[in-house]
Amino acid sequence: MRRGLxxxxxxxxxxxxxxLAERWRYLDKLGFDSAWVADHFTNSRGQSEPWLExxxxxxxxxxxxxRIRIGTMVTNITFHNPAVLARQALTVDHVSGGRLELxxxxxxxxxxxxxxxxxxxxxxxxxxxxxxxxxxxxxxxRNEVTTYRGGYYEVHNANMLPAPVQKPRPPLTLAAWGPxxxxxxxxxxxxxxxxxxRPELTPEQNLExxxxxxxxxxxxxxxxxxxxxxxxxxxxxxxxASDSPFDSDGAFQDFVGRYREIGIDEFIIYWWxxxxxxxxxxxxxxxxxxxxxxxxxxxxxxxxxxKASD
Numbered sequence: 001m002r003r004g005l006x007x008x009x010x011x012x013x014x015x016x017x018x019x020l021a022e023r024w025r026y027l028d029k030l031g032f033d034s035a036w037v038a039d040h041f042t043n044s045r046g047q048s049e050p051w052l053e054x055x056x057x058x059x060x061x062x063x064x065x066x067r068i069r070i071g072t073m074v075t076n077i078t079f080h081n082p083a084v085l086a087r088q089a090l091t092v093d094h095v096s097g098g099r100l101e102l103x104x105x106x107x108x109x110x111x112x113x114x115x116x117x118x119x120x121x122x123x124x125x126x127x128x129x130x131x132x133x134x135x136x137x138x139x140x141x142r143n144e145v146t147t148y149r150g151g152y153y154e155v156h157n158a159n160m161l162p163a164p165v166q167k168p169r170p171p172l173t174l175a176a177w178g179p180x181x182x183x184x185x186x187x188x189x190x191x192x193x194x195x196x197x198r199p200e201l202t203p204e205q206n207l208e209x210x211x212x213x214x215x216x217x218x219x220x221x222x223x224x225x226x227x228x229x230x231x232x233x234x235x236x237x238x239x240x241a242s243d244s245p246f247d248s249d250g251a252f253q254d255f256v257g258r259y260r261e262i263g264i265d266e267f268i269i270y271w272w273x274x275x276x277x278x279x280x281x282x283x284x285x286x287x288x289x290x291x292x293x294x295x296x297x298x299x300x301x302x303x304x305x306x307k308a309s310d
Contacts (some may be wrong), residue, residue: 063095108126271290
């Protein structure tokens with residue numbers, strides 16, 4: 001089953017609360033399908049920048065929007081307890097009236113470990129922790145009472161009332177790259193998010209890399225007896241990692257079309273250009289971000305045409 005195209009925007013929280021709240025009201029009015037915030041202890045690109053905490057911010061932003069779906073791109077397991085996160089997700093699902101998209105990822109930014117005193121995990125441990133973390137959150141959001149015993153996390157008779165607004169739970173997005181985390185995605189996720197994060201690759205190589213991992217999801221779903229069509233395929237249009245789709249309407253439509261051909265359903269765009277300029281980021285980063293004028297044009301002109309012709 002081919003899913004309809006969706007378009008979202010991620011806002012980096014290196015600006016004031018007032019600015020962020022205005023931006024989210026603006027995105028809601030423009031008609032984007034989703035809005036997202038990141039989850040790091042600081043901005044790993046500029047650690048001296050101001051930074052607001054993800055889940056506190058998301059709950060507040062929920063009250064400043066009415067229609068748009070809201071989420072974390074993605075919750076970083078480095079400094080979260082899965083049971084507490086399940087409770088936070090439950091709360092935001094209620095605050096937002098059932099608009100939460102719950103994103104989870106394995107993390108890995110050194111500053112997130114160094115600044116919080118969390119021991120750095122090697123890749124096998126990080127993948128194992130992501131599996132257990134996801135299992136705890138999934139079970140707690142589906143069940144009234146959960147007991148779970150894993151190698152890294154455990155909960156005992158954890159009560160979850162009230163039940164989430166969304167049934168059987170808020171949609172779960174997993175960010176995954178390697179075989180182990182992609183298998184977790186195939187088993188538990190409603191959506192898979194991938195960011196082509198290897199800037200040394202050409203645009204065509206980034207496209208091929210995304211297609212390869214997308215195919216791995218299909219294979220793992222088949223092994224698990226799950227229909228691969230149940231999982232949305234979501235692309236984070238990362239500033240340094242792909243050719244810029246923001247030069248023109250044609251460039252954006254071509255970018256979406258090429259990734260649509262390999263199975264991508266959802267495109268998450270960075271709103272970051274003004275802030276990237278202010279904080280002195282390199283030119284290639286700035287040019288791959290969207291500004292207010294571009295976002296408005298995409299939302300009102302280009303995206304409706306893409307959806308209508310899909």
